Amino acid sequence: MDDDSFREFIGVRLDPLRRTAYLMSGDWHAADDVVSTAVTKIYQDWRRISQMENLDAYVRRTLVNTWLMERRRPWRRERSVPDLPPVAGQRADDQMVNDRLSLLKHLVALPPRQRAVVVLRFYCDLSVEQTAQVLDCSTGTVKSQAARALVTLRAAMIDVPDLVEG
């Protein structure tokens, strides 16, 4: 029965979790690692976790914490990418691909907590309060981290919103 409820709960969330993890890690391979680790953790304690009121916030927190922990491993250490891969032929189609790569490159270059704030606020569409709950920090921290991240992204010519208040 526990397995059924877990499968039902997590089944519909796997895809959003993978996408969130990808935006944080910048790599589908790493994203799957993070999601599988987080899902395993949740499964191991599902009986207790399933009684929580805000399950989604807990799951997101587990995902973010797992990612933060994973990236501390030396063999996971991220490094900034100096240049995009060389493109042999530049066509109109490629511009969109390169724009996306550019965003990803600048996103993964952000400090981890700033990156998490950007993903949670602007991809997951969480409020400042919800983001603070997931990251286990104050709303002020969320706002300041978001502001710094947006300044960085804006400097990189990424189209970012002017207001970050939640």
Added chain:
Amino acid sequence: MGLTEDLHDLVDNPPPPRFDLDDLMRPGRARRRVPPVLLGIAGFVAVALALVGGYALKPNSHPAQPTGFAAAKPSATPSVTASATPTATPPDYDAVATRLDAVLATLPKSLHAPTDGSVKFKWQAMTGATPPVQYYASWKYQGITYGVSIYDSGEKPNPAENGCKPPYAGELDCQRTVTKSGITYHLNNAKDKLDPVHHTKASLLEVLFYASDGRQVDVTENAGDHYVLPLTDTTAMTTAAHNSGLTLKH
């Protein structure tokens, strides 16, 4: 477009997951989980192929894609990781992969790397590598999946950083050796730090070589749920990881 839309665009068409929920939920399996870095190369290869295949199937996206990839399942979808693959394959990446193919024949025989050309190195975009690609090859022999992957981190390894210390190595038994050529990690799951059962053999072995020139070479043996891999296998794996041919030169 705004940031929110851009982020959503960035993750449209994700590749198929390389894990299975049932597998994660398998009784007794969860506590024996090993760090994700050790999850077999085989899945990695399968996903990578699906990525490339899916990309070829995207209408009007990449007419120059080799036709050999068209046999991929239609369900495979492109990803941004796949998008990181240059639209027309830069010849230098393929040239490096082709040169690496020849190295397979020079690996220790106990790794059973095919020498008939049936296994080839492939590459995919990798954020953080310099250049941003990773090369990998995988093969099976008697139920064991062997894998070799390599990329250039662009940085010298830091001797002060010990990946065997908590929390890095997680549940795995870990040994670290520092030499002039770099830092080598030997990891195995024979003595799982969470599971009270201590096996005499491992189901996963990994040798990670952080070369002093920035290359990171990963050699793995994966026997799935079967604890059949003698720890002495890491000797040959170490030899393979230190193989002088495993470079990213053209």
